[in-house]
Amino acid sequence: MKAKQVFQDMSPYTPGKQIEEVKKEYGLTKIIKLASNENPFGYSNKVKEEIPKMIDHLEIYPDGYAAALRKSLAHKLNVGEKQLIFGCGSDEVVDIICRTYLEKGTNTIMATPSFPQYKHNALIQGAEIVEIPLVNGYHNLPEMLKAVNEQTKVVWLCSPNNPTGSLINKDTLVSFLEKCPSNVMVVLDEAYYEYIETSNDPNSINLLGKYKNLVILRTFSKAYGLANLRVGYGVASEEIATYLNITRGPFNTTSISQMSALTALKDETFLQNTYQENLVNKKAFMSACDKMNLNYYDSEANFLFVQLPTTGDELFEYLLTKGFIVRSGEALGHPNGVRITIGSKEQMDELQSYMRQFLASHKGE
Numbered sequence: 001m002k003a004k005q006v007f008q009d010m011s012p013y014t015p016g017k018q019i020e021e022v023k024k025e026y027g028l029t030k031i032i033k034l035a036s037n038e039n040p041f042g043y044s045n046k047v048k049e050e051i052p053k054m055i056d057h058l059e060i061y062p063d064g065y066a067a068a069l070r071k072s073l074a075h076k077l078n079v080g081e082k083q084l085i086f087g088c089g090s091d092e093v094v095d096i097i098c099r100t101y102l103e104k105g106t107n108t109i110m111a112t113p114s115f116p117q118y119k120h121n122a123l124i125q126g127a128e129i130v131e132i133p134l135v136n137g138y139h140n141l142p143e144m145l146k147a148v149n150e151q152t153k154v155v156w157l158c159s160p161n162n163p164t165g166s167l168i169n170k171d172t173l174v175s176f177l178e179k180c181p182s183n184v185m186v187v188l189d190e191a192y193y194e195y196i197e198t199s200n201d202p203n204s205i206n207l208l209g210k211y212k213n214l215v216i217l218r219t220f221s222k223a224y225g226l227a228n229l230r231v232g233y234g235v236a237s238e239e240i241a242t243y244l245n246i247t248r249g250p251f252n253t254t255s256i257s258q259m260s261a262l263t264a265l266k267d268e269t270f271l272q273n274t275y276q277e278n279l280v281n282k283k284a285f286m287s288a289c290d291k292m293n294l295n296y297y298d299s300e301a302n303f304l305f306v307q308l309p310t311t312g313d314e315l316f317e318y319l320l321t322k323g324f325i326v327r328s329g330e331a332l333g334h335p336n337g338v339r340i341t342i343g344s345k346e347q348m349d350e351l352q353s354y355m356r357q358f359l360a361s362h363k364g365e
């Protein structure tokens with residue numbers, strides 16, 4: 001049966017290669033996945049201890065309001081409980097925003113390349129997509145602002161941006177919010193917030209009081225290491241959050257995921273270690289790239305987008321044979337580079353040596 005017209009040009013999300021798939025294909029025993037910006041250090045041991053306690057009542061629907069997690073997070077962020085919306089990952093919050101605010105006759109503005117789910121979900125709602133190219137990995141906010149017109153409902157800012165890692169700094173963000181019409185929603189996707197180096201600048205939550213059209217997205221999937229449990233959230237004005245909660249499915253997060261997120265929130269040590277390790281390993285990887293004469297975008301996240309003298313696919317394929325899964329730029333709509341998640345020191349050391357081998361074998365081609 002034919003789906004909506006827009007589906008003629010759409011396809012399902014192609015995920016990064018799965019570990020088991022690569023093991024089989026290349027006859028390898030050890031695979032290191034640096035393709036989806038997951039946490040190489042896993043997740044909090046406190047969560048590991050809690051999970052067995054949560055499996056007693058799987059026959060009962062979860063608390064769709066996520067009251068305990070909501071209370072704890074509202075307190076931590078210093079916002080009202082009614083300002084929060086939880087999703088099955090922040091992916092779902094993106095979808096919920098599109099379903100609530102976009103339809104045929106509206107348009108939505110985003111950077112390119114950026115996180116693909118904005119475009120994907122907006123297209124399904126029938127909105128027109130306006131894509132503004134990045135400049136050196138950074139959002140071009142003046143051009144994004146110029147693109148705003150009467151039909152614009154939502155502008156997406158991804159900071160740090162996936163796949164480049166570049167941060168929209170506080171002054172730039174505030175000046176954008178000052179100039180953006182207040183009837184246009186600004187979604188600030190901070191999936192990598194916990195990795196931001198400038199002491200978590202901007203503290204965007206503080207901007208919510210002044211800019212009622214701002215929606216901030218965060219997630220437990222990245223630095224907290226809970227990607228598999230699917231919990232993300234949005235923080236907005238009470239008015240917006242109320243609409244979003246109407247769209248939200250009644251039981252879109254599970255008790256296990258809610259309790260795990262709540263427990264993870266309290267383990268500051270795990271988060272701090274993740275932040276520190278990432279920073280050290282990223283800096284080391286950057287110097288290694290410098291030595292290999294490879295350029296990369298500024299990154300305040302847990303990945304680096306490295307530009308190559310070859311296609312990204314070539315390095316991607318080469319690394320696969322060595323047991324490393326990275327994400328090729330071609331797959332991300334940004335050719336001749338790869339996005340590499342920062343792994344542990346050992347993982348990155350091994351990866352670098354394979355990258356050097358690859359580059360040596362491509363010299364003078």
Ligand SMILES: *Cc1c(COP(=O)(O)O)cnc(C)c1O
Nearest residue numbers: 089090091115162191219221232
């Ligand atoms: C990973 C990611 C998300 C979504 O993560 P969830 O697992 O759905 O919470 C959202 N935005 C960006 C930019 C991401 O990289």
